[in-house]
Amino acid sequence: MPDYSVSQLSPKLRQQIASNPEQEFSMVMNDLREAANSQHRNFSNSKINAEVISGFRTGESTGEGTDSTDARQISIDGEVYLEILVYTESGKGKTLGHPADPSLTTQQREIVLSCLEWARSDAPIGSISTPPNCGDRVSCYYETGAVQNSDFSGLRFRTDSIARQNSSTLTIRTSGNSPMSNLFTGQVTPLGATQSPAKIAAMTAADTVAKALKYDADSTIPNKSAHLSRFATDTHPEFILYAKAVIYDMWSTKQATITLNSTFRTVGTQRIMRKKWDDWKAGTGTNPNYAARPAKAGHSKHNLGTAIDFNATIGTKTYGSRNFGTTKQEWVDSGLPDIIRSHGLRWGGDWSSNYDPIHMDLEVTEAKRKEIVRASGTLTSKTSAIAAISAISLK
Numbered sequence: 001m002p003d004y005s006v007s008q009l010s011p012k013l014r015q016q017i018a019s020n021p022e023q024e025f026s027m028v029m030n031d032l033r034e035a036a037n038s039q040h041r042n043f044s045n046s047k048i049n050a051e052v053i054s055g056f057r058t059g060e061s062t063g064e065g066t067d068s069t070d071a072r073q074i075s076i077d078g079e080v081y082l083e084i085l086v087y088t089e090s091g092k093g094k095t096l097g098h099p100a101d102p103s104l105t106t107q108q109r110e111i112v113l114s115c116l117e118w119a120r121s122d123a124p125i126g127s128i129s130t131p132p133n134c135g136d137r138v139s140c141y142y143e144t145g146a147v148q149n150s151d152f153s154g155l156r157f158r159t160d161s162i163a164r165q166n167s168s169t170l171t172i173r174t175s176g177n178s179p180m181s182n183l184f185t186g187q188v189t190p191l192g193a194t195q196s197p198a199k200i201a202a203m204t205a206a207d208t209v210a211k212a213l214k215y216d217a218d219s220t221i222p223n224k225s226a227h228l229s230r231f232a233t234d235t236h237p238e239f240i241l242y243a244k245a246v247i248y249d250m251w252s253t254k255q256a257t258i259t260l261n262s263t264f265r266t267v268g269t270q271r272i273m274r275k276k277w278d279d280w281k282a283g284t285g286t287n288p289n290y291a292a293r294p295a296k297a298g299h300s301k302h303n304l305g306t307a308i309d310f311n312a313t314i315g316t317k318t319y320g321s322r323n324f325g326t327t328k329q330e331w332v333d334s335g336l337p338d339i340i341r342s343h344g345l346r347w348g349g350d351w352s353s354n355y356d357p358i359h360m361d362l363e364v365t366e367a368k369r370k371e372i373v374r375a376s377g378t379l380t381s382k383t384s385a386i387a388a389i390s391a392i393s394l395k
């Protein structure tokens with residue numbers, strides 16, 4: 001390819017670029033991107049080795065919650081595919097440097113992580129026997145597309161090269177000299193096993209909003225005035241959309257009547273509840289008869305206004321907690337948990353260590369949780385706590 005200089009451009013085009021710094025910048029960036037990716041131009045033969053970044057938790061060490069690097073599932077033409085964040089060992093990844101480089105500051109690491117590429121499985125998730133683990137090497141390629149021969153936004157990973165591993169013994173791989181085991185000490189989450197509710201919620205937001213509007217328009221929904229007064233005083237405004245969408249789907253598809261029985265709790269109330277439970281377990285108090293073990297103060301989504309506890313009645317059957325006598329199978333067969341998950345919320349019945357089927361919540365990032373608790377955690381009045389919480393966007 002011959003070299004061209006700026007002076008050879010048409011004067012009109014030169015003038016346009018010179019007067020538009022944004023456009024000039026974008027042209028330079030396109031050139032850089034093309035140069036970085038040029039070695040993968042022949043997509044049919046390219047094989048880009050990459051290290052799996054998704055699968056660990058960078059923000060906390062409990063293994064719970066969501067993280068910007070979480071694997072995500074996307075639906076295309078009725079099939080579900082897995083998307084993972086990868087560090088490509090050539091091309092763009094190589095240009096950025098490894099996110100576990102110990103010389104990076106936390107802020108620099110966040111920037112690098114946000115610039116890494118997402119690779120989609122080249123086969124639907126049902127056909128992947130075991131998803132890849134953090135630190136695994138996968139083989140990637142760019143799907144054919146418009147830029148040169150390839151589409152550099154269409155990174156795929158080959159599913160036939162994934163090492164099989166027992167999902168119950170997942171660890172961060174230390175083979176292959178992955179430096180991540182030293183940097184990220186959080187519990188590893190198996191890819192695909194735990195979806196990222198916030199991510200999925202973001203992808204289905206339009207559907208959730210549409211269902212919330214249908215809730216508003218439907219005057220046949222049972223208990224609606226009781227729901228609305230709860231929402232007005234006991235929930236984060238952004239969570240109301242999710243709650244309405246879920247209740248609408250439960251009513252319109254299952255004819256389920258939803259009774260809300262617990263929504264917001266202040267951090268102080270949560271602390272008292274947890275102490276009662278701990279005292280009972282230690283043999284120094286009476287059984288508080290809670291449906292499940294209360295989370296630590298400030299760690300319950302009830303403290304953030306993004307959780308509700310509910311009972312559902314379909315026909316003559318009411319679905320409740322374990323104490324109430326409803327089995328997990330009955331819950332699953334009701335189809336209600338699927339509705340909760342479909343809007344990106346977590347169903348408490350999925351928790352093996354603290355099974356809580358009457359609970360649903362919207363997960364938030366650890367940074368957001370801390371921000372909300374800082375703003376509201378010392379407030380003892382529910383009204384002022386909810387006001388402080390409502391001022392903080394969950395996004």
Ligand SMILES: [Zn+2]
Binds near residue numbers: 302358359360
């Ligand atoms: Zn709950």
